[in-house]
Amino acid sequence: MSYTRKHLATVEGYVPGEQPAEGGFIKLNTNENPYPPSPRVFEAIQQVTPERMRKYPDPLYRRLSAKIAQVYGVKQEQVFIGNGSDEVLSLLVRTFVDPDEKVVYTYPSYVLYETLARLNAVGCEAVELDENFDLPKRAFSAGGKLLFVGNPNNPTGRGIPADTMGRLCRSFPGLVATDEAYADFSNSSCVSLLRDCQNLMILRTFSKSFSLASIRVGFALAREELVADLMRMKDSYNVNLLSQLAAEAALSDLEHMRANVLKIVRTRTLLISGLAALGFVVYPSESNFVLAKYPNGSARPLYEELKRRKILVRYFPLRRLEDCLRITVGTDGEVDALLKELRDILKK
Ligand SMILES: Cc1ncc(COP(=O)(O)O)c(C=O)c1O
Structure with missing residues (x-):
């Protein structure tokens, strides 16, 4: 049974x-x-004392969020950090989508978007990418509470120019989460759109360009109110001390x-x-x-x-x-x- x-x-x-x-x-x-990864990552981890190890990490990961804010040119209150961007994706669905609302995602894309919608028993709708795996016109008339767009998209590898993403944010009635896990390998990022697009959330990870998949750190950049909502939903200590230190050190060696x-x-x-x-x-x-x-x-x-x-x-x-x-x-x-x-x- x-x-x-x-x-x-x-x-x-x-x-x-x-x-x-x-x-x-x-x-x-x-x-x-x-x-x-950068040798600085190992230096930072080796500095940890037994006394520090005995205690819980900073639940608000203040040093790391300050560093992320500085590197990406946003306010510290606009930074949310998770146990890998997979956790951030999961929290987005749990925080923002009610059972009678819908997650929208492009297809084909990262399989987790659909899985998270199903796991959380919310509605889901796939917007089919065109024959070249580019965004179709239909994406600009889609409705829903949360839209996931990979930029560049996994598994197709295609990027979406920032002005197109801006248009998408303006046309979509709900929140737009653009998954920039691979953005460092491309020429386009939407960080500059954050100022004008109130419904935009940008997801990044240390797993790819920073060579730190094992430490499980990902983050979202978004409007302060959205970050505050996510903070209320997360586990207290969702990013462990060694990971906070490793990610901070990696950012000091761009x-x-x-x-x-x-x-x-x-x-x-x-x-x-x-x-x-x-x-x-x-x-x-x-x-x-x-x-x-x-x-x-x-x-x-x-x-x-x-x-x-x-x-x-x-x-x-x-x-x-x-x-x-x-x-x-x-x-x-x-x-x-x-x-x-x-x-x-x-x-x-
Ligand atoms: C598009 C995309 N988003 C998120 C992730 C997960 O990244 P993380 O290791 O930060 O959980 C991956 C991992 O492959 C990915 O391809």
Whole structure:
């Protein structure tokens, strides 16, 4: 007998990319950064004394929010921090959407948006991206309480220019959460729109460009009242001390992050041309991953064979994505190894 709440029985869970149980894999499936974080992160963590460890962290994470505010040019009261941006996404639904209201998200996009709507038993509606995975006209007439838009979008890699996002904020009647998890790999960010768009919330993470997926820190930038609402909903100590210190240290070394981003963007070009030479249709990417369409049908066998050869990429058994692989941009060496195996599998 199941004790699960009734509406949860039909929720398809969000399945993140697999973690290999043993080593020896080249891991290009969850968009981690292939380069280490700033050495300052380790220095900061090593400063922690046993006495400090014994106590709870600052529930208002004041040092970190002050640093984020300084780096992104907003007021400290406009910063909300979570245990990864996944927690922030979850809190957005729980804080702002009532059961008779609706979450809207573009499709295909980050699967968690839909899962969160279903988990919270609120309405949900997908706005289908056009044939090039760009925002369709229909997005500008959508209604709902909360709109999720990836910018750049996962898994398509496409970015949305800030002026288009501004138009979207003006047309949407509810809140617009733009998920900028990959924004450091692109040229567009909507931080400058915060002043004029009262319904805009920008989500960022330390998991990608800052190479800190393990510390679980993500944040939202938004109008002060919206941040205050989120603060009332969060667990008291949702960001642990080591993570607060690590994130603060990472922000004090933006040069390190930017140098890593530059390397990844260069390798992205190699990956795209290598895949195109093998016959894949590769969508333009403003992220640290690319979406590659296999012209000969389902990409599942390719994904399986790469896994057998100890290379993990992401395959989505989902409409419009069955013939695609999403491949994280690794180091040059990792990308070379991937292309070599693909050449061998495809006999090219
Ligand atoms: C679009 C998008 N948003 C959010 C996240 C989650 O990031 P975090 O590690 O901060 O929870 C991911 C992770 O892959 C993502 O792709």
